[in-house]
Amino acid sequence: MKTIVWFRNDLRLHDHPALKKASECGEVLPVFILPDHTSVTATDWWLYESLKFLQQQLLELGTPLTILKGNPSKRLSILALETQADSLFFNGQIDPVSRKQEMDLLESESLSKVDIQRFEPNMLLDPNRLKTGAGQPYKVFGAFWKSLQQQTIPWPLAAPTSLTSWIQVYPGTIPLEQSGLRSPIDWDASLEEAWTPGETASFEQWGTFRDKKLTRYDTNRDFPAINGTSRLSGYLASGNMSIRSLWHAVRRAQEEGIAPQPEPFLRQLAWREFSYYQLFHFPHITERPLRSEFLHFPWRDDPEGLIAWKKGKTGYPLVDAGMRELWETGTIHNRVRMVVASFLIKHLLIDWRIGSEWFRETLVDYDVANNTLGWQWVAGSGFDAAPYFRIFNPTMQSKKFDKNGAYIRRWVPELDALPDSFLHEPHRAPEETLAEAGVVLGDTYPLPIVDHAAARARALEAYALIKGKKEGST
Structure with missing residues (x-):
């Protein structure tokens, strides 16, 4: 089977459900569609560096990354038609814009003969899984956290060890250097000094935090002059790191005696989950107050x-x-x-x-x-x-x-x-x-x-x- 894998906010190989499934079904064509905006933000710099690293990772596994720009439904429809793809896999996202893109894809007539599959987003659990006794979404974090602790968090998936593709160079692919993600003004030099985006860097940052800071996290995290926080938020936001892999890594550190009481940090991961959960159930919150x-x-x-x-x-x-x-x-x-x-x-x-x-x-x-x-x-x-x-x-x-x-x-x-x-x-x-x-x-x-x-x-x-x-x- 020939499968297009649409990368989004999941710029990694590990615990990537869409990529893992596609690699098991046949040949894979990874694709990323650039955001369609004119101003360059700090996250665009992170995205550029993450894509550069992902490109190299995919090439080492045996397939290139195709980069496109424009409306995702239209670009993916054309790509599927021109490459004669059998299927299109992607990991879901829960923000309103991304969910609209997903619906456009699923309802696209030009993709009616393509097997489209949506896999779970970068969350600990399906946001429909946790509900109050009355069957309603939780609105209070304390109750949400208590319920989350009673759940079994799925294990992260291993990264594919090799990939093959029926397309080596798609003619319409955009060179990363022409992506528009980097400003012609050299304003991001300080970002390069502070950060190293990418999947491997995320693992290295986790290792540093686990070995040097996790046990003192609850004591040090409120003091800005102390380097006591995890500095993992950028890796989670871009999808360089899977939240499930991080959750289980913390639990493993607990079992090994490295962090006997990791609940303060796990609680912060749960706050991230609660934010995603709230956005999923109340999508208007980006523009309107909940109260x-x-x-x-x-x-x-x-x-x-x-x-x-x-x-x-x-x-x-x-x-x-x-x-x-x-x-x-x-x-x-x-x-x-x-x-x-x-x-x-x-x-x-x-x-x-x-x-x-x-x-x-x-x-x-x-x-x-x-x-x-x-x-x-x-x-x-x-x-x-x-x-x-x-x-x-x-x-x-x-x-x-x-x-x-x-x-x-x-x-x-x-x-x-x-x-x-x-x-x-x-x-x-x-x-x-x-x-x-x-x-x-x-x-x-x-x-x-x-x-x-x-x-x-x-x-x-x-x-x-x-x-x-x-x-x-x-």
Whole structure:
């Protein structure tokens, strides 16, 4: 049988159900269809590097990767017709855009004679499997986590050891160098210093985390100056790594005594699963709040505040450090990620969807499910979210989680010479202290763009306006 395997957000060989099945059925033609957009994002850089690595992997197994661009249904229909393929296999995705593409494929008349098979997405379980006692989707993470722990997670599939293809070079394939995934401006050099995308790198990063950080994960993960997180999110978001393989690898580390208590990290993997689960059952959440009263929230239009937030010039050192880390490395520490999101939403009253879009452009680990649920959690508009009146004090967060200022000094070097006692709120430092440190507020470092107490009061007032409101009320 001649099978086209459509690669998507699953740029790996291990635990790839569509590829595994196709390799067992006959010849395989791997294909990737480039995203049809003009602006280049951080995830495009990761995608480029992942495709380059996948190309080499597939060639070593005996088949090339065909790269196309355009509407997936149309491009795959033409490809199947011209190559006389018998079947088309792909792993599913759960975001609304991808599900629409899948439906177009399945309903395509030009593919009516082609055996089309959709395999499970990169999730621990089928999202229809876990339901409440009333048969409804879970809306609270705690109950979801309890139910998930009672399930048997399927074992990951082994990678094929060889592949054959009836097409060696498809005439319409696009050279990766002409994919448009790399900007003509050399803006991504810092990303290359921080990351190595690809399947092999994902295994290496897991090994480093397992051996050096997993046992102290729960203790260290909240401190941005400590390299205590897994740094696996980019590999999961791109599909360089299978979530099932990671889950079982953690369990294996537990059995071997490497990580006797891995639940804190497994719980984070479960949060990822919960995000996918929510997006599957409530696909509108990328555009609309889950809690309908937030449809009436009085968001502010604050272009200057938004620019200051993006550039890391808010006058709040922890916020600024996080936003600069994001720009330079394409990622941001999880604790700081919550702080900067809270600042945009609750200190500036800027719509969470604007922040979500900036993260889409700048994160190498951008994941529509994780990103959406994260922003809705901070906004308080999700089903299981932080209450809106929980407003992070960025100064207190800074003092608690970056006490000695190592994180701030790394990303906001103009404050490096300030003593620890004033590093977290330079606007309160005496003039002589600022002068000794070479800090000129409003010049070398900005004054706070908003007062915390005033911003908190304004946010609570805005929240009070929507309490009790539901969709359709006025």
